[in-house]
Amino acid sequence: MLKITSAEFLQGVADLHQLPKNELKEVLFIGRSNVGKSSLLNKMCNRKNLARSSNTPGKTREINYYIVNNQFYFVDLPGYGYAKVPEQMRAGWKRMIEDFLKRGRPIALGMQLIDSRQEPTPLDLMMMDWLEYYEIPYLLILTKADKLPVSKLTKQLEGYKVRFNQQLTEGSCRGIVPFSILSTDGKGELLRLIDVHMNHAMSQKKEAV
């Protein structure tokens, strides 16, 4: 079982030339502004303020790198979809994320976060298409699960499973997991899944050599 024993902020990347040059595996945190990316990252690391919750949504333009167990990276991607962001900044975000994915970074797993109370937005769907296109294994994480009664959450989960059945069975989606920072329920399962995909990514690398 993966245990996170250390986690430190490494750097904020505004220009992709600054991306770390080593080969450490990466776990990506992807989702719209305010969906809970930083909260999830903090919860996974048992830290309150490792990833700062931005009080100005949409303003974070940097890709934030955290080094975990001195072994792999948690990568907090800038949130998208904030209504008040000017068109020019949106285009900049899109270019940055696509350039990032194109670079063929050693990504072990993508965590695509969606608010459990909502349907995926067009930008969420675009992100999922990109993950599929680049064959990056990813999880759909339904955040803020505490905000729904259990029956509604179950229904949402079932709806997502039906809707994304093809991605689950033939594509790169490796699971749909409800999550809440107010409970410890989903954390063990996420750590297990990160571990599985980290090991998988490492063994693939060895085979390729």
Ligand SMILES: Nc1nc2c(ncn2[C@@H]2O[C@H](COP(=O)(O)OP(=O)(O)OP(=O)(O)O)[C@@H](O)[C@H]2O)c(=O)[nH]1
């Ligand atoms: N009730 C509840 N609130 C949550 C949960 N996860 C996040 N929040 C709250 O949602 C707000 C946004 O969370 P963040 O983690 O900052 O969201 P983010 O995706 O990092 O946002 P950006 O950095 O702006 O892209 C904060 O007020 C969190 O406390 C959850 O599981 N349950």
Ligand SMILES: [Mg+2]
């Ligand atoms: Mg954040």
